[in-house]
Amino acid sequence: MTELFAALSLQMGYNATLVAVGAALLGAAAGVTGTFLFLRKRALVSDAISHATLPGVGIAFMVMVALGGEGRSLIGLMTGSAISAVLGLLCVGWLTRHTRLSEDASIGAVLSVFFGFGVVLLTVIQTMSAGRQAGLESFLLGATAGMLRSEAVVIALGGSLAVVLVVLLRRPMTLAAFDPEYTAGAGWPLARIDFAMMGLVTAVTVVGLKIVGLILIVALLIIPPVAARFWSARSGHVAALAGLIGGISGFVGAAISASAPSLPTGPIIVLVGSAIFVVSLLVAPERGVLATLVRRQRFHRAVHLRQGLLSLANGQPIYEPLTRRLLQREGLLRGDGVPTAAGSKAASEMGRDEQRWQILRADPALESAAAQYDGLTDVGAVLTPDQIAAIDAKLPRATPEVMP
Amino acid sequence: MTQNDIPSMAQRSDIATAALAIRGMTVSYGEKPAVFSVDLTVPRGAMMAIIGPNGAGKSTLLKAALGVVPTLSGEAYVFGKPLAQMRARIAYVPQRASVDWDFPARVIDVVAMGLYRELGLLGRMTGAHRARAAESLARVGMSDFAHRQIGQLSGGQQQRVFLARALAQEADLYLLDEPFAGVDAATEKAIIAVLQALKDQGKTVVAVHHDLATVKDYFDHVFLINKSRIAEGPVEAAFTPDNLQKAYGGRLVTAQLDPASQITPVVPPRKDLASGLAPKGSGTVGGAG
Known part of the structure; x- marks a missing residue:
């Protein structure tokens, strides 16, 4: 030695x-x-x-x-x-x-x-x-x-x-x-x-x-x-x-x-x-096995959370066990599958985000922003507050079940 | 070169005035010619689309002219001189699918590659060079992405980066291979705006193109190829149903053409035109053909 x-x-x-x-x-x-x-x-x-x-x-x-x-x-x-x-x-x-x-x-x-x-x-x-x-x-x-x-x-x-x-x-x-x-x-x-x-x-x-x-x-x-x-x-x-x-x-x-x-x-x-x-x-950060694993896990969770909240927003039941587990861990869902107060709020926000996307994607003037739609990104990440306000003006009020 | 391949006096004057002149070019993969004895003349300041069906040799013709693929015969001239002497005035944009985008480089690094020829092996990259790279990137609307990894780009963004690399060369003749293939609508608009700006500056643009519906909007000259030359000239003279029928044969779907254009439904092919060069009487082939 x-x-x-x-x-x-x-x-x-x-x-x-x-x-x-x-x-x-x-x-x-x-x-x-x-x-x-x-x-x-x-x-x-x-x-x-x-x-x-x-x-x-x-x-x-x-x-x-x-x-x-x-x-x-x-x-x-x-x-x-x-x-x-x-x-x-x-x-x-x-x-x-x-x-x-x-x-x-x-x-x-x-x-x-x-x-x-x-x-x-x-x-x-x-x-x-x-x-x-x-x-x-x-x-x-x-x-x-x-x-x-x-x-x-x-x-x-x-x-x-x-x-x-x-x-x-x-x-x-x-x-x-x-x-x-x-x-x-x-x-x-x-x-x-x-x-x-x-x-x-x-x-x-x-x-x-x-x-x-x-x-x-x-x-x-x-x-x-x-x-x-x-x-x-x-x-x-x-x-x-x-x-x-x-x-x-x-x-x-x-x-x-x-x-x-x-x-x-x-x-x-x-x-x-x-x-x-x-x-x-x-x-290694970014390309290393561990970093990739963590990133993928995080992505996986984000997908399930958003899907779960959208289901709640539409009043649909959630069948996926992972989704239920994630929502419960976040305090958004009760054990019996009923959303908590925080869950209802998050769900309606998510539902509105999805509605904004629908309007955005139908608007030819916002084509480049629409190209960034991947189901996960919030509208806030691709539009300015002014643009969002313009979209909100077109939102149908009090009809949470407009989801296709 | 055989005796017959030597350009005649009339062709020589074409060569002297053209931005790009290809003469007698034949390329073969194995023992089947992909491009056979093609003459192409691009006038200075033209914006020309090279169109033809899949496998017609559009990209191969460009690559052969540039010496990217070996040729069996033929020469290319740029602004009147053999192409090899005029490299500094040519910018080439290959198909974006031809590279591995996981290559370790940032967007600005790829754009800077357009300066390598000028810099040589040891030339120092100065602030002026960096500014030129940044400006090229700005022209394609990608300034925000300068320090992004190229692996994170969408297809349209990749294409814009390739165009920016060509712009950094500050060339006079731009040769693009399928610049609109698989890109989003916003990118297509951005690219055509850049190309039209180049044309307005007096530069010459040649692009391999696959979308017949946009030929009339985007280009002022057209070259139809299917192994050999079918027709070439100004769009209104050469981009005719007759010529398209000859280039595409039975495969041409009229729906591919913009319904608003004056192009009428395709007429049946005429046997007497099968040679590829239309006789004067048909009145459809213009330009230098």
Whole structure:
């Protein structure tokens, strides 16, 4: 526990700190990049990209060994993985455009073929003499243990660069995500915007391979924006918040992993992000599950109360048990179904409101106000007192049962 | 382009004077043309309705001209130059159903998107830009909604926001795809007032339209399409029962037309007019056709 605290407060030594900062920058880059992917509704493409990196890792390793190197250079492995990721991306694009396969089917096909091929390559590499110590399988789930300082620097720089590029391209990517037809119609190069977005996702994936691993990098791209969306309804804010959530996940996850080196880093980072997601899902105002529940309950009650009062106004019996219960709880109805004094008053007010609506809706001059009729809103909310007075002048007096 | 597609001298002068000229445009989804070899000429300052039955290629024609969907052949010219060079003078309003309104944005953010082209990647949004966005919103009567989430808007309000985004561009040619589809009566009135104000400022407006009853009230030019061009020109010359019959075939219900208009019940289709371009003698096709 003290170790974890030490790691979180950057007192774990230079290397562990560097790794944690690198992970935080990677998480932030994944969060902001993933936001645009998520808003463009192409989150799954990142799954194809990440799985398509594996053959590249294997081939790059083999090539470097064949050239007499050690085969573990992170830059070399990242280059290889980027090339095969782009190939996978091009395959998905080609299949979607030139066959009748939909994008999700193309993603499934490409993902499994590339990943399967990559696993075969890794198995072959395991049998090579140089391969046993290579630790390439750490690219599947990510590992920070034994990470070199230079590797952490590469990851931190790569993450920062991705953030800068996203900020630079935020306007076209927002446009393309919201309204691709308008974007193309206004002369933006839509295909190139999409390609740049996918390029950024590929970059983040490749940079994140070492820390998070290719299986879970998709989670780091998608969970932060999905969590951030609960808190904000402005795309810029969602992106910034997603960057923050991704950064926190990366930092805390790497710190936990550093204090318990046997834990794989990727899953820890993703679990931290998931925890933030679950909290957001539950307690976020407006879009959160609890807020939605409360709002729906309130709406439900308002509907039943109004229906009940209208029934009373029309002298009709109330059969719905919930309506009766609500009216009784409000002190508007007695246990035997007879309205109380307050209930009668509220009912006649409600009846008059409904009559005003009838007149309002029949008046072509009040068309825009009439459009707001939903059965629940009071006339007072859509008209001025003067207008209401004008309507009241047309009300039939002392005929409470005019309700249709 | 084959030899035949090259515009003749007469067509070239049309192209030079027209706000929008489309020549020989063919668009195909799969191997079935949706729009076949269409020529369209919109005079400057015109307010033109593109009408035709469902699936006739009305929206596709607009999208193809703008490069939103790929074309098999054809060119579009705006104010005499190839459309690609004139992007800054065109504002496009797509169908509102084409986007997901749960997108995280406020009304004013969507309107500001109309300024993105001008701002470029890094240009700063200044107070003048914000004022322009706010003014565009005011013109469609949506000022009170500036900070509302777009997800809370009604269909008519969504359409007004789309129009405001186009207004913010301060373009000279406005291309609208079904601006009146599924909107309330108040919105329809507000939109047509804005469009007419644009026309009064000398701007050119082209709208894909589906309501035959309002064509005469709202527009001064009309273009009838059903895969290929049926007729085009000033409303009084081209919006005739004959042409409508050709565009809509047996599907045309006369009740769709305003009974108060001079349009008489639809006459049976004449075989000699089936080619889509009426001979001079019929006296029904005017304009640049």
